[in-house]
Amino acid sequence: MIEFSDVSKSFGPSKIAVDHLSLTVNDGEIFGFLGPNGAGKTTSIKMMTGILKPDSGRIKINGIDIAENPIEAKKQFGYVPDSPDQFLRLKGIEYLDFMADMYDVPLELREERIKKFSDEFEMSTALGNTIQSYSHGMRQKIVIIGALLHDPAVWILDEPLTGLDPKSAYTLKQRMRQHADAHKTVFFSTHVLEVVENLCDHVAIIDHGHILFAGSLEELKEQHKGDESLEKIFLEMTDHE
């Protein structure tokens, strides 16, 4: 579970990134986080993951306040950032080994999980090369594997499907569904509204740091003439802002 309670963040007096955001993401659901560019999605995610400190408000991951107990809170989630261009000088296997050390994954489990995920995402033969030599999609895959190695209860994914080939995208979406069905939490942001329509149980739409809507897709469609597509509803809502 993820809870935002009245969270605000600004970068200077004229740039309010997130404004009194309150949001709850329950266990057992895939939660889509939508918004135009510069709406505050990535800022919200970075506050959730401890990379940024909110100016006010509280964020809890599975009931643990990330400001008061950051170590325990960070153990609860696995994070896939919006850019996969990280630790480029490390080989794939070195990166995964490093992530496993950071999350204290036992040796036997890490070997088993690395093999399982690298087979699933077809990365087994690439693990011996540096991440710098990977294509964008391969970099995305290695970051996803790294985030899932410690089997976190909460998945926080920022544009996770960007650059993935169709098979890998399908694999990831399957896993997201399985994870939510196991009464765990998947929180992901994306610009691909078709994926949100097919996958998400609940959505939130953010613009200029405010939540415009938070609820199920059915509730969203009921509020906006029933049979309009999510794309049209989204454009209407964010245009009016």
Place this chain on the structure above:
Amino acid sequence: MNKYLTLARVLIRNGAMPGRSENRREKTVVLVVILAFLPVLCMEAASLWNAYGTIAASHLTGAVLAGQMAACCIAMILLGILYVISTYYFSDDTLSLLTMPIPSHRILAAKFTVVLLFQYWLEALIVLPAFLVFGIRGGGFFYWISAILVMVALPLIPTAICSIVSVLIMAFSHFFRNKDRVKFFAGLIAILVAVGITIPLEKLSDHSGSAAQALSSSGSAMKKAAMLFPSDYLAVKAVFGGTAVSLLWLAAFLLLSAAAVAVFLFLGNKLYLRGVIGLSQSNVKAKSRGGHFQLKKRRPAFAVARKDWRLICRTPAYSLNCLLGAFLVPVILIVVLAFTLHGGVTIPRGNIMVISLSVLFLALISTTNVVSPTAISRDGRDATLACMFPVRPADQIFGKLLPGLGLSFASLLIMVIPLCILLRPDSFTAVSVCILSAVAVVTFNMFGLFLDLVSPKLDWDDETIAVKQNFNIAIAMFVMIVALGLPAFLVYKLQLDLWGGVIFLLIYNLVLLAVAAWLLSWKGSMVYGSAGLAKKQVEKTADRQKTIRIVISVVVVAAIFGMIGWEMLFVHTDVKITASEVSVSAGIGESSSFELSQIHSVYLKDSLPQVDQKIVGFASGAKMRGSFSVKGLGRGHLYTQNVKGPFLYIILKDGSFTVFNFDDSGKTENLYKTLKQYAK
């Protein structure tokens, strides 16, 4: 022609001026860099100016200029070849250009122009002072016309040579088809050339008082070097010809330069594509092994340290500046010391000043690896991700500290053992220095990391920026010099005895260590705890810091200029004779004194002493103040103003000496008459 000019302009702007919003700041940085090089140019010009009379009288102007031009061409080739490969094959624009309908020779002509801009900087540094001095002192109309044209055309042949070699290498060899490898070897060659150049430059400045002797010995070497570039003789004949005939030599030189460029463009048109297509950014194994990997569970601190260590070893900019610095600098110092001390010397036993200054020296050299003050900056954008790991701040900090500490202690070890052999200290001195240096090394690694946590440089596209344009390094060194210099000063002023001094130094260093540890722990907890290290937050601070850094650079450059100008213009030698001694006051580190009863002999000579080496003091041309090693006399003090005699030699009973020479020859003679009566 239009398309070539358009392309060249775009490539120059793309490389030299990244983004209009940063133009003003970039221009300021360029201005500061130019100002930083001006003292070097001025000193080179001053040496040549002082020596011009002798050079002209010996008819060596042509040889000197030919030699300098040859040295310039050699430097252009050595430094240029890998820069050329980088520009022609690995620059960001190369891939985009390949997809466009532009013939190879046009791409190469434009890139050749980009490289030429870099070569003109080198030329200005090495050859411009000579052209200016010879022109002002003895040039006429033909000289200036020829000199300008020669200076414009001089880099063409060496750049063409670099370009031809690079095109051949890249077309037919696989070794340099890797950007990281090119960067590494380019940096290594630059370091070796820089070290290689300082030795003859140092010798030239030391010998410029006896310029003819220096030149005749180095003149033949210059002639040999000039033979490598026969075209330089054409250029020298053109410049010093002084008649209309010299225009023929000039035409020949320009034609030869143009021919070299034409050969390159012809060859490049045939071979460029063969070399550029299929280049990779890094080493990709054709077949990667799948299956089982050797995994090992590590504690988070060691995992962070291992990750950092891998980045340092695999990134050319980091391995050159961090790794190489940690090993090369101590080794070079030890070698230089060994040659200077001619096999060894015994330092004073149980001397507290020796201990305190040794600690400063060892700590300073051991921390030149710059690993700790760039520990966060080197991660770049990855640094923010470290805040999301469920790892205690103490573990993250310790992991970041380990590589720097390891390299610093390695440097310390490299120096301590040879120094013990060379300087033969007593056991108490050796043990005290080792313990205190070790404490200082830990302290200043912690402090360097603290600085980088406060103000990291995270927003870069080129790793070199994280280690080269990072002022945390300079600030850390400055603080260390002050912090370790202060106790040495206090020990001297308070006249502490050996044990008192050592205890004082130990307590002082332990207090510094505690302060550094507390600062690091406090900031680390903030960053890796809940505050985070987001790029946007850091950018705001970084912008302010950039302005402060530019201001500091300007102040430092102005201070250097000021000091040099002060030494040259305002510092004078002042001789005071009391009932028992002669005291000479000059600039900092240049003063001396001797007792009248120690005078063995006093005489006048018309010739300037021939200097082997400056030990401590100031030397510019014939103007020398301080301690020198002189041929035939050994070590002593020189206080000379110009090449004109008389020179007053005072030989002391212990074998040391002092030589005086004033602008006013009468003053020199009066001093001789005064001191002569004390000679025994």
